[in-house]
Amino acid sequence: MAEAIRVVHYLNQFFGGMGGEAQAYEPVQVKPGPVGPGRALQGALGDQATIVGTLIAGDNYFTEELDAAKPAVEAYLDELRPDAVIAGPAFDAGRYGLACAEVCRIASARNIPAVTGMHPDNAGILTYRNDVLAVSTGTDSTEMVAILRQMATLALKRVRGTELGPAVAEGYVPTGRRQEVMHDKYGYERAADMLLARMAAKPYHSEMCLTGYDDVTPAPPLRDLKDAVIGLVSSGGLVPRGNRDRLVGSKAEQFFKYDIEQVGSLTVEEWESVHGGFGTLILNTKDPNYAMPLSTVRYLEDAGHIKQVYPQFFSTTGNATAVSAARRMGGEIASELTANRVDGVLLVAT
Amino acid sequence: MKLEVGTFPVHDIVFGTQTRWQDGVLSVDKDELLALVMEDPYIAWADIDVTRPGDSVRIVQIRDIVEPKVKVSGPGVTYPGISGRDVTTVGQGRTHRLGGMTLIACSEMPGFNPDGAHWWGTTSVEGRSDITFIDMSGPGAVTPFAHTINLCLQMEPHQESYADDWNRASNAAVLKLNDRLAETTRGFEPHEITTYDLDYRDNALPNIVFVPALASAEYRFGPRTSLGTNVYGIGRLTEPWLLQPTEMIDGAVFGTYMEHFTWPIMETIVPHLCSRHGQEFNFVGCIVVRSNWEAQAEKQLMANRAAQMASALGANGAIVTTNQRGQRFVETVLTVQALERVGVDTVLMTEEEDNENGNAPPLLMSVPEIVSAVSTGTGGVEVTFPRVDRVLGLRQPDPIWYEEKPPIHGRYGVTHLHDFYGFGKQGCMDF
Structure with missing residues (x-):
């Protein structure tokens, strides 16, 4: 018989038998x-794997002294x-869940x-879902044995390299990872079945878990525009006529910077939009300022309502852009802009 | 409304000296059909070909896909309102269909309209048409049309044509063939009759509505455009339409938004829901939400109106779909939310975005009210499409169309399946 799989189990101070909050450090x-x-x-x-050791730490210690806790875990591993590590389950305990993660x-x-186990809303999942x-557990620790059984099954599958199903x-x-599968039924049949189950208050499984959206808190308003340097950013596909950088009309992965220090207004002779997602007829034959109102901003600058327009504008095409590319370009x-002390940005959505 | 649909199965289409249906074989007088098509001065060239499942054939430059249907009793004509057809309310009496086949209109689109508005894709770096093709055999033969016998009407416009005019001409031509071919069944008893009696209601069953959001092309081509999806021939932005399911089966929604066809509405989801009517639920109506409104308030208002309609119909449940993602998805999601808020249990069925290896969520936007969703995948087909012997759709296809095609990785704007209505069994799941 092959040698039993070596497992290390992680528990917090409470489940590790050391005590409650008093031992959290x-x-x-x-x-x-x-x-x-x-x-x-x-x-x-069973006899398929052996727990060779149990790591235990206080919940507060692990989350507050992470820089010390991590190397300690590394050293013990x-x-x-071990061939596998099993942590928890932590149910809905947030600090414990984070430690398990x-x-x-x-x-x-x-x-x-x-493998660990916890409630889908546990901080451990919310922080490290992808990793x-x-x-998936409820909040009731009396389900412990059933949960441990599921964790054991998953851990053994992972050690043996068995591909996991949905x-x-x-x-x-x-x-957070989505993968294509073939169902037994057509989509329209599944939709009708799911609807019937829902209306009858019977269990059903939605095929999408809608998570992974960035929750962006808007910046607070500028207190005084008179002292503000304003940057201009456009996803309207605006480029100097001729598109020398070959900005694409869709699925952009790059942005470009264009000098506007000496430009008072965007003209159709000098500028064009290469955006492929909307009709650019007006922009390209009448007035490109609709996609980035430089003329208006210059007026505000001249009138002293804003201090200055940042001398370059940032341009890309916002059309079928991948989320990861958008995130990277936005960050860059x-x-x-922040390195150059720009106070506010006019981002023209298209 | 009560509609009988009589099916005349088509097991083969052959060219002959007469156009007629007999014992499952549709015989086609090609000269007769081409003469009909060529009556229209907009059409410079046309040809007709047949392709069957298993053929080493690729169909390209697809403008629309329709099933031949004719009304043999009851008011109106099938595919009403399109290119000047009668707008009499359809959905009653008897409709004959040629089952197991489709009519596919193919042509290159002129790039522009008279005002200079460019047809979709003409300024995009990657044209969508490059991935909208039908392979009739091989691992990439995954669309429903790889399993039907297809009569391809290939056309060319005159050089000076505009996109919108050409679209009208193309629609008119394909519907002329529709009428001529389906007409061959008049006077004969169908092989099979399905009766959709939507007047019958079982009060013990829940009521459901089907709510497709259908993109309007008005924002780009103006209110009178024929481009995009039309309801009784009307493509403009309007408040939601209430249609009976049998009207949908008779072709009350028609046309393509980009290359997103209405065939699946008429031939898959609506007949399926009709077939469960009176058994598991009452199918009380279709609410068509037009999408592509420009202001958030407009999008919200249309969602609210759709929910109000569903309420007035006494709906307990709804299936919501979209036919183009991007900003159209805002109306779709707001409609789900509005329906849930008036107490209608709602299932959203949709294609989804590229997951980018776990870095991107499945939908452009989400609301907490989306709790029951069906995924039809990303629109990608991750197989290599082998080289084909024959290409249909163009007079002189570019040699590139014959070549092996790389796998298609689905993402926004890149959908090979165009499966917004669940005609396939593919779907993404959380892993």
């Missing part, structure tokens, strides 16, 4: 074999050489398969 420590819920986990793993990330960075394989079928929290434009 306990540093990372190891105990041999399974501890507390680890015994049930060992039962679930190097020493115990951190432990899993440390293991993953060492190519050790890691963590977590059995989150809903395997019982883990979606990691923002860094450059």
Whole structure:
């Protein structure tokens, strides 16, 4: 028989049997074999895997002293050489969930398969959704044994390199990754079935977990525009006529900067829009300022309502742009503007 | 409304000296059909070809796909309002259809309209038409039209044509063929009759509505444009339309928004929901939300009006779809939200965006009210499309059309399947 799979289990101070909040600052420590819920986990793993050690740390210690906790976990993993790491389950305990997620990330960075368990709204998931394989739990720790069984199953699959099915079928929290599958039924049949189940208050599984949206807090308004340097950013595909940089009409991955220090207004002789997502007829034959109102901003500058227009404007095409490209370009434009002490930006959406 | 749909199965289409349907074989007098098409002075050249499942054929430059249908009793004509057709309310009496086949209109689109407005794609660096093709065999034969016998009407406009005019001409031509071919069934008893009796209601069952958001091309081509999806021939932005499901089956929505066809509405989702009417739910209506409004308030108002209509119909549930993502998706999502807020359980079915390896969410926008969603995938087809022997759609296809085509990675603006209505079994799931 092959050698049993070596598992390291992570628990917080409470489940590790050290105590409650009073022990929340306990540093990372190891105990041999399974501890507390680890015994049930060992039962679930059966003779296929052995818990060779249990790491325990206080919840506050792990989250507040992360710089010390991480190397300690790393050192213990190097020493115990596990084939898999199982953390928790943490249910809805936020600090514990974060610690479990951190432990899993440390293991993953060492190519050790890691599984945890927690509520889908646990801070551990909200912070590290993409990095963590977590059995989806409720808030009721009396379900512990069933959860541990699921965690054991997933951990063994991961160690053996078995490809995991969709989150809903395997019982883990979606990691943000979407993958195509072939269903047994057509989409319109599934839609009608799902609707019938919902109307009858029967269980159903939505095929989309709508997470991963950036929650952007708008910047506070500028107190006084008179002292403000204003930057101009446009996704309207505006370029000097001829498009020397070959800005694309859709799916842009680049932005360009154009000098406008001596420009009072955008004219159709000098400028054009190469945007492929809307009718550019008016912009390109009448007035490009609709896509970036330079003439108006210059008026405000001359009248002293704003201090200055930043001498370059940033231009890209906002049409079928990938989220990751948009995020990167936005970050780069923002860094450059802030480094050059621009106070506010007029971003013209198209 | 009560509609009988009589099906005349088409197992093969052959060219002959007479145009007629007999025992599952549609015989086509090509000269007769071409003469009909060439009556229109806009059309400079036309040809007709047949392709069957399994052929080494690629159909390109697809303008629209329709199933031949004719009304043999009851008011109106099929595909009403298009290119000057009668706008009498359809959806009653009996419609004959040629089942198992489609009519596909193919042509290159002129790039511009008289006012200089350019047709979609003409300024994009990557043209959408490059990925809208139908392979009839091989691993890429994944669209429903790879499984039907297709009569391809290939046309060329005169050089000086404009996009909108050409679209009218193309629609008129394909509907002339529709009428001529489906007309062959008049006077014969269908192989099979399906009766959609939507007047019958079972009060013990929940009521559902189908709410497709259909993009209008008005923002780009003006209110009288024929481009985009039309309702009884009207493409402009209007408040939501209330249509009976049987009107949809008779072709009350018609036309393509870019290359997003209405065939799946008429031939898949609406007949499917009709087939479950009176058994599992009452299918009480279709609410067509026009999308592409320019202001947020307009989008919100249309969503609110659709929800108000659903309420007035006594709907308990709704299936909401879209036919183009991007800004059109705002109306779609707001409609889901508005329906949920008036207490209508709503399933959103849609194609989704590229996940970018876990870095991007599935939909352009989301609201907490979206709790039941069906994914039809990203529109991509991750297989290589092998080289083909024959290309249909153009008089002289560029040699590039014959070549092997790389896999298509689905994302916004890149959809090969155009599956907004769940005609396929593919879908993305969370992993």
